[in-house]
Amino acid sequence: MHIKANDVVEVITGDDKGVRGKVLSIDREAGKLVVEGVNRVYKHVRRSQKNPQGGRLSKEMPIQISNVLLFCSKCSSASRTGSRVAADGSKERFCKKCGTSAGVIAPAKKK
Numbered sequence: 500m501h502i503k504a505n506d507v508v509e510v511i512t513g514d515d516k517g518v519r520g521k522v523l524s525i526d527r528e529a530g531k532l533v534v535e536g537v538n539r540v541y542k543h544v545r546r547s548q549k550n551p552q553g554g555r556l557s558k559e560m561p562i563q564i565s566n567v568l569l570f571c572s573k574c575s576s577a578s579r580t581g582s583r584v585a586a587d588g589s590k591e592r593f594c595k596k597c598g599t600s601a602g603v604i605a606p607a608k609k610k
């Protein structure tokens with residue numbers, strides 16, 4: 500799975516199915532990632548010096564990486580990605596639907 504921070508992904512399952520958002524952080528060991536606006540929980544905060552208004556704080560919780568797909572802006576759909584070696588020897592990801600490159604994931608190997 501080639502998803503990086505700041506990618507736009509679409510949630511494909513669960514309560515937030517169909518929601519698109521930016522990847523805020525990734526925990527590769529746990530296989531989880533945090534997506535902006537997805538799996539948001541509200542924490543109720545009492546009035547305090549730091550937070551004189553009190554109220555609710557929202558925070559996104561991590562979801563499984565397998566629950567999202569990279570969103571392709573070219574064909575405007577969530578799609579599977581593949582990886583391929585470009586002409587210059589670097590590795591890039593691409594949208595399996597329209598073939599558009601989604602950015603380099605590994606630089607060209609030096610000879």
Ligand SMILES: [Zn+2]
Nearest residue numbers: 571574594597
């Ligand atoms: Zn595409």
